[in-house]
Amino acid sequence: MKEIVLELKDASIFQKESLVLSEVSLKIEKGEFVYLIGKTGSGKSSFMKTLYGDLPLQKGEGHIVEFNLKTLKENDIPFLRRKLGIVFQDFKLLPDRNINQNMLFVLKATGWTDKIKMDTQVLNVLEKVGMKTKGFKFPHELSGGEQQRVAIARALLNDPELIIADEPTGNLDPQTSVEVMKVLQEINKAGRTILMATHDYALILKYPAKTIKCDANKVFEVVQRAV
Missing domain, CATH: 3.40.50.300 (P-loop containing nucleotide triphosphate hydrolases)
Structure with a gap:
């Protein structure tokens, strides 16, 4: 079944x-x-x-x-x-913080507290979408496709x-x-x-x-x- x-x-x-x-x-x-x-x-x-x-x-x-x-x-x-992991058409990334901070914001909001585990999880999901090296960039520094990859990574954060x-x-x-x-x-x-x-x-x-x-x-x- x-x-x-x-x-x-x-x-x-x-x-x-x-x-x-x-x-x-x-x-x-x-x-x-x-x-x-x-x-x-x-x-x-x-x-x-x-x-x-x-x-x-x-x-x-x-x-x-x-x-x-x-x-x-x-x-x-x-x-x-x-x-659920939700991916929107318009990315919905927070413009005032970099990609890593966008990810950490979601983890904190969903109850994560262990800093080391949070950092590891952010790297894991960014690696899955080919964006591991872009964590220090801000959303406006990324192309549309890169922003959507990040949005997909964000959707994966809570497994x-x-x-x-x-x-x-x-x-x-x-x-x-x-x-x-x-x-x-x-x-x-x-x-x-x-x-x-x-x-x-x-x-x-x-x-x-x-x-x-x-x-x-x-x-x-x-x-x-x-x-």
Whole structure:
């Protein structure tokens, strides 16, 4: 039996009072790489926000990394997010501190206290994304692709069970997108589960994987046709 990292049953996703997605049922198993596709406004972001506790799950059932989304309390959310690695389109790095300090800020915020362990963990995750020598640089001194690599490293800090990447290549040129995608592929090969929202169909063709689509208020798996 494969471990289930995310499961939704007949879930309805709301943005305030308006229904965005209905009757959502899906499973993601440990170690899978899954794309989430759909037009702008189709509900991808609302779907992602529900998974990390930004929007409450009002109807249906949802379990993610052993948390029940239906009964999730406000003070459970930080603990849920420690088990998730979240990568945003716009990097969300703190501009007033260097990369190492950005990483240490997250570790302190999530309860780490041992300085030596923290420094070691920062080096470990930066090495995984090929940024080990850039820790002393500030975000504005890095290219977009480098900043996104750092954002991926930051998502790995707490050894997450699931990485949620929301349009991680959305602000990058095609060549840089491929480089960032290679980093995500490596992380997935090392056994991590990744759910990635994307508009970039060229990447999906280049790196085929299970694909789910938001369309007409529904979420369903897309069968990939052989090219």
